[in-house]
Amino acid sequence: MKFQFRLAYYLFGLFLGAIFVIWFLKAKANDKGVEFCYLPNCRVLKDLRSKSLDIDTLAKKSLSEKWVTMEDVKESLRYGDVDFDKSNEPYRKGKIYVIEGKTANNEEITITMVNYTNKVLLEKIEKK
Structure with missing residues (x-):
């Protein structure tokens, strides 16, 4: 597999993971009354x-x-x-x-x- 495709897959996975973590942390923070600040x-x-x-x-x-x-x-x-x-x-x-x-x-x-x-x-x- 070419480097360009590996980089694209890596960045796409990193992006999805970051969105998931932010969403998960916001959901947990809202349950506890904590601000994401x-x-x-x-x-x-x-x-x-x-x-x-x-x-x-x-x-x-x-x-x-x-x-x-x-x-x-x-x-x-x-x-x-x-x-x-x-x-x-x-x-x-x-x-x-x-x-x-x-x-x-x-x-x-x-x-x-x-x-x-x-x-x-x-x-x-x-x-x-």
Whole structure:
């Protein structure tokens, strides 16, 4: 058998095996209430969700204007995208993270948070 065919069979089997393992691990993790969270975006959002949340005055002002709610912030922390170009920078004895998400009205928002060792500070919420 030629090398090309052996390589193709090997890669096809490797692909099928990887799909099976990922499916199997996700199924087992969901039974135990564990998240399958190994990618950088997922890990950062999970870390931000797991800590207690403090709200800065700028964020309180945005929340009081009623165009964004705390539920929108929570959904953005679950399904949003971390902008790593602007994030993971030292800032006020913590690290700043910029998360792009959406409101319930499907408006794009940008959330700026400061991640400390024991808490997270919601600094500001802006319309995009």
